[in-house]
Amino acid sequence: MSRRSRRHFLNLSATTLGGLLVYTLDRRPFRVHAQAGTLKLPLRFFTEEEALTIAAAAARIFPSDASGPGANEAGVVIYIDRQLASAYGRDQYRYTQPPFEQGVPEQGWQGKETPRELYRAGLKTLGRFHLLTSAEQDAKLHQIEHTPFFSLLRTHTIEGIFCDPMHGGNRDLIGWQLIGFPGPHMSYFDDIDQHYGTPFRPKPSSLAQILGHPVRPGEDTEP
Amino acid sequence: MKKLPAVDVAIIGAGWTGLTMAKELATRTGLKILVLERGGPRETRDYLDNMDELDYAVRLRMMQPIRDETVTFRHAPRDRALPVRQYGSFLPGTGVGGSGEHWSGISYRYYPHDFRRLSHIVEKYGHSRLPEDCTVRDWPITYGDLEPYYERAERLMGISGKAGNLNGRRIDGGNVFEGPRQSEYPTPPMKMPHLAALFREAAQTLGYHPFPLPAATTSVPYTNPDGVRRAGCSFCGYCERFGCMVGAKAQPTNTLMPILAHHPNFELRTGAWVRRIVVEGRLAQGVQYADARGEECLQPAGLVFLASWTLNNTRLLLLSRIGEPYDPDTGRGTLGSNLTHQVTVPAATVFFDKPLNSFMGAGSAGVAIGDFDALDHSHLDFVTGGALYTVCYGTRPIANFGALPPSVHGPNWGSEWKKAALNFYDRTGSVRFYGEHLAYRANYMDLDTVYKDRWGDPLLRMTLDWHENERRLVDYITPRALEIAKALGAVETAPFTGLKRYDATRYQGTHVQGGTIVGANETQSVVNRYLQHWRVANLFVLGASAFPQNPSGNPTLTAVALTYRTADAVVEKFLKHPGDLA
Numbered sequence: 001m002s003r004r005s006r007r008h009f010l011n012l013s014a015t016t017l018g019g020l021l022v023y024t025l026d027r028r029p030f031r032v033h034a035q036a037g038t039l040k041l042p043l044r045f046f047t048e049e050e051a052l053t054i055a056a057a058a059a060r061i062f063p064s065d066a067s068g069p070g071a072n073e074a075g076v077v078i079y080i081d082r083q084l085a086s087a088y089g090r091d092q093y094r095y096t097q098p099p100f101e102q103g104v105p106e107q108g109w110q111g112k113e114t115p116r117e118l119y120r121a122g123l124k125t126l127g128r129f130h131l132l133t134s135a136e137q138d139a140k141l142h143q144i145e146h147t148p149f150f151s152l153l154r155t156h157t158i159e160g161i162f163c164d165p166m167h168g169g170n171r172d173l174i175g176w177q178l179i180g181f182p183g184p185h186m187s188y189f190d191d192i193d194q195h196y197g198t199p200f201r202p203k204p205s206s207l208a209q210i211l212g213h214p215v216r217p218g219e220d221t222e223p
Numbered sequence: 224m225k226k227l228p229a230v231d232v233a234i235i236g237a238g239w240t241g242l243t244m245a246k247e248l249a250t251r252t253g254l255k256i257l258v259l260e261r262g263g264p265r266e267t268r269d270y271l272d273n274m275d276e277l278d279y280a281v282r283l284r285m286m287q288p289i290r291d292e293t294v295t296f297r298h299a300p301r302d303r304a305l306p307v308r309q310y311g312s313f314l315p316g317t318g319v320g321g322s323g324e325h326w327s328g329i330s331y332r333y334y335p336h337d338f339r340r341l342s343h344i345v346e347k348y349g350h351s352r353l354p355e356d357c358t359v360r361d362w363p364i365t366y367g368d369l370e371p372y373y374e375r376a377e378r379l380m381g382i383s384g385k386a387g388n389l390n391g392r393r394i395d396g397g398n399v400f401e402g403p404r405q406s407e408y409p410t411p412p413m414k415m416p417h418l419a420a421l422f423r424e425a426a427q428t429l430g431y432h433p434f435p436l437p438a439a440t441t442s443v444p445y446t447n448p449d450g451v452r453r454a455g456c457s458f459c460g461y462c463e464r465f466g467c468m469v470g471a472k473a474q475p476t477n478t479l480m481p482i483l484a485h486h487p488n489f490e491l492r493t494g495a496w497v498r499r500i501v502v503e504g505r506l507a508q509g510v511q512y513a514d515a516r517g518e519e520c521l522q523p524a525g526l527v528f529l530a531s532w533t534l535n536n537t538r539l540l541l542l543s544r545i546g547e548p549y550d551p552d553t554g555r556g557t558l559g560s561n562l563t564h565q566v567t568v569p570a571a572t573v574f575f576d577k578p579l580n581s582f583m584g585a586g587s588a589g590v591a592i593g594d595f596d597a598l599d600h601s602h603l604d605f606v607t608g609g610a611l612y613t614v615c616y617g618t619r620p621i622a623n624f625g626a627l628p629p630s631v632h633g634p635n636w637g638s639e640w641k642k643a644a645l646n647f648y649d650r651t652g653s654v655r656f657y658g659e660h661l662a663y664r665a666n667y668m669d670l671d672t673v674y675k676d677r678w679g680d681p682l683l684r685m686t687l688d689w690h691e692n693e694r695r696l697v698d699y700i701t702p703r704a705l706e707i708a709k710a711l712g713a714v715e716t717a718p719f720t721g722l723k724r725y726d727a728t729r730y731q732g733t734h735v736q737g738g739t740i741v742g743a744n745e746t747q748s749v750v751n752r753y754l755q756h757w758r759v760a761n762l763f764v765l766g767a768s769a770f771p772q773n774p775s776g777n778p779t780l781t782a783v784a785l786t787y788r789t790a791d792a793v794v795e796k797f798l799k800h801p802g803d804l805a
Contacts, residue, residue, distance in 0.1 A: 061636040067645055093282055095293040095308045097674055103305040106726040107296055110305055138637065145634060154636055162620035163277040179648040181582055181620050184274030186468075187457035188583040193414045197577040199649075207275055218278040 008043040010051045010077070041078060044085030045116070050123050051077050056130035058157040060137050068178045076160030079169030080119075083156065086219035089116045111148060122149030165206050166217045176204040184210055224511070224519045230257040230490075233510050233524035235497045235539070237262075238321025239779060240765035240786045241530030242479040243379070246449070247790035249486045252798065256489050257522065259512055261496040262287070262318030267477050270466035276619040280464040283310055285325045287317040292676040294534060296727045298688040300551055300665055306674050306682065311728035312564065313735055314464070315532055319493065320475040322532060322733055323779065327463045327586030327616060328439030328472050330382045331776035332373050332784075334596060335366035335402040340772060344606050352606055354692040356664040358561060360771035363743040363752040363805075364788075366402045372784035372791075374405055377437075379783065380473035381445035381453060384408035384437035387593075398434040400593040413442045413456060413588045416615035417579050418652045418711075423590045425710035426611075431592040436614060437780075438587035439473040451481045460617015462586025472586065495520075498678060500527055500543040500762065507762045513678060526793075529739075529764045530786075536768040537668050537738030538683040545759060546749055551665045551686070557749050559668040561737035562685060563773040566609060566658035566693050568722065568731075570704030573652040574628040574715040581618040581649055589614030595658075595700060596775055605695040609658025609775045611704055618649075626651040628715035652711070654704040656719075657732070658696050660773040668738050688725045697722040734778050736770035751805035753792040754785060760803055763789055 043051055055077035064070035071077075083089060091114035100112040113121070125144060129137060144150045160169030162176065164183070170176060176183050182202040191200060208214045232248060234241045237260035245256050278284050295304035316322035336343045339361045344353060353359070376382075386407045387397025412435035415423070419435075426433040440462060443455040456471040470477040483489045494515025501508045501521070509523035529536050537559055540546055547556035591612030600606045624644055625635065631643045671684040701718050708716040742748020745757040754769055756762040765786050767778040792804055 062641055063638050065638045065641070067638070067642040070641070088282065092290055093309070095289050095306050097306065099673070101303065101305055103303070104298070104724070106298070106724050106728065107305045108307055108309060108311055108728045110308060141636070142634070145636070157636075158624055159277060159281065159621050162624060164275050166275075167277055175620065178645060179620055179624065180578070184461070185459055185582075187459060189414075189455075189457045191580075192416055192458040192583045192588075193420070195580050196417045196420065199578045200580045200583075207272070210274075211271065215272045215275070217275075218282055218284065 079160030337774035
């Protein structure tokens with residue numbers, strides 16, 4: 001926790017973080033009321049400028065559009081910020097002994113850079129990305145779409161949309177509602193051999209909701 | 224180094240094989256048993272909080288911390304080996320229960336011909352049909368030898384399934400190609416998820432012989448012969464990479480630990496990282512390990528069981544200089560030879576226009592066909608087999624979002640991609656294939672010359688690649704998988720694009736075999752038919768490291784059956800007359 005930066009906050013209007021949602025039958029979330037006001041979120045890794053940049057890029061990867069809400073509403077940037085601040089961001093989930101050599105693709109990623117370093121470098125490439133038009137943003141992403149940074153950002157965007165909300169993303173279970181995923185659920189014994197070919201969409205719940213107590217996410221537990 | 228009081232038995236590794244051995248010795252002898260496990264403690268109630276895809280399936284909380292130790296990998300001896308820096312093709316577990324906690328639970332018996340694989344190929348097709356550089360072997364154990372132990376392993380775990388061959392009588396609905404079984408499975412087959420039901424119907428229509436996957440995710444509440452009771456599966460969909468919160472999936476923690484935990488002669492020491500087996504002359508004296516605080520300890524023991532999964536079994540013998548390391552150039556030495564994985568491919572990806580509700584499922588809820596394990600290869604350009612199957616393990620969104628049929632083009636991000644990916648999210652399935660992986664001269668393990676683990680010991684180096692036989696097997700299977708895929712009612716299908724080089728980044732199942740293989744003589748193997756080390760009579764090496772090659776199916780049930788057989792030999796023979804059992 002001591003690593004959290006207390007100097008930077010992300011100020012977002014509550015509407016961009018998703019308001020109240022109603023559940024429709026098949027992956028069609030519908031927001032009825034936007035809550036008023038502004039949310040002030042403490043950042044752990046990014047500066048506010050960096051957070052706005054990453055949020056804008058994630059929103060082009062998984063946009064808010066006619067097919068439903070996207071990365072901004074799900075809080076993807078909050079998810080990424082927490083991951084980068086954690087042991088994961090410092091590359092504690094990889095074997096990082098030198099020497100670092102270039103291998104064949106089947107030997108897997110051999111890069112020396114930590115996720116934090118990849119983001120810092122990627123942010124430089126993106127520049128003041130959040131001030132560009134959507135078309136300019138897409139053009140910029142097309143330029144870098146084969147880089148390790150983009151690949152990581154895309155992976156993190158998907159993780160931030162669909163993770164359990166304890167990790168900071170999937171706010172209001174938006175991601176799970178989009179695809180009709182109910183989240184963790186104790187039993188489908190009575191349903192597993194039913195509903196053949198028709199959508200079965202139990203109302204989603206987070207892990208904390210089904211357990212009735214909060215669960216400590218990995219990013220808050222230093223390995 | 225701190226010298227500890229001696230124990231009768233030291234077991235390295237608290238997974239399926241180590242704890243099965245511990246249970247047998249604890250309940251049948253008066254020996255003092257110590258199990259050393261380098262990971263942490265675990266029990267069923269820990270798993271209530273683990274239904275989280277990110278921490279468990281993405282960050283891999285149940286696996287060995289890869290920052291401490293990994294393997295290096297190269298395709299051929301002339302290549303430069305590099306470390307596998309993030310997990311890919313297999314996922315070794317750690318902590319009590321080992322990989323037996325996070326497994327899927329698919330529990331096949333091997334076929335009778337698997338145990339005499341070399342003879343079987345040569346008798347049917349002649350020596351000339353053996354692939355070049357192939358080192359396929361017969362086991363010194365027959366299916367008949369192992370059958371009673373298969374039965375014990377199945378009863379231990381309460382495997383769900385349907386027999387296809389009861390004492391020679393063929394039973395439709397089971398795997399009619401299997402070897403004869405003495406008795407029916409302990410519990411009935413699992414309920415049928417939608418995709419599995421579609422697969423069964425399609426396979427039947429095409430003239431195949433579908434059978435329910437034999438499942439350690441037990442279908443109904445079950446009390447095993449040891450009196451351990453487990454719940455039935457609830458199909459929550461959190462099996463592979465997770466521990467079972469209801470205890471329905473047989474795991475060492477819910478199946479073996481209830482017997483062992485309070486046994487007066489049993490001690491489990493976690494955080495104990497064994498670094499060497501200490502041998503003097505032809506006898507193991509004990510083991511040397513680093514404890515949870517990093518202090519080096521010498522643990523004397525009268526009998527040592529090495530049960531630390533395929534890769535570490537091999538590595539620990541190499542580090543301890545027990546036996547002669549295998550040299551692929553000269554063929555001398557045996558330790559590290561016959562490294563195999565499993566030919567595991569998504570043979571056909573299937574896209575539907577109806578939802579599958581695929582979030583429901585279990586790691587071994589599915590259907591397979593054994594028809595391709597029983598091929599006549601007379602007019603084929605390969606000599607091996609395998610099974611097509613589908614398993615409804617319960618799909619989760621991070622890993623599965625973004626699968627798209629071939630008709631969808633464009634970048635894998637943005638509005639168009641999102642729309643298509645949302646549409647196909649719960650409309651995508653897979654006809655999978657697992658097939659035999661033969662052993663070859665240059666697929667082996669030794670110690671790396673550059674990279675080290677957290678203690679400064681050399682990493683294990685894997686040299687591994689596919690050969691033409693495996694590529695042709697996949698080429699043969701893929702169109703047949705597509706045919707089944709179409710019969711499932713697919714709107715689109717996508718074939719697997721072919722087996723090229725061995726890819727350490729694509730998950731292919733945690734089924735790695737070989738390195739300390741079993742054999743009839745010391746010149747070709749590391750352990751005898753009781754898994755006793757040829758040169759160190761009080762050292763036994765348990766697990767799939769003993770398999771001379773991969774016989775298509777998943778290894779756990781066979782590894783446990785072999786452990787039971789070794790336990791009988793130790794209790795009935797070795798303890799009465801210590802010495803070589805073969």
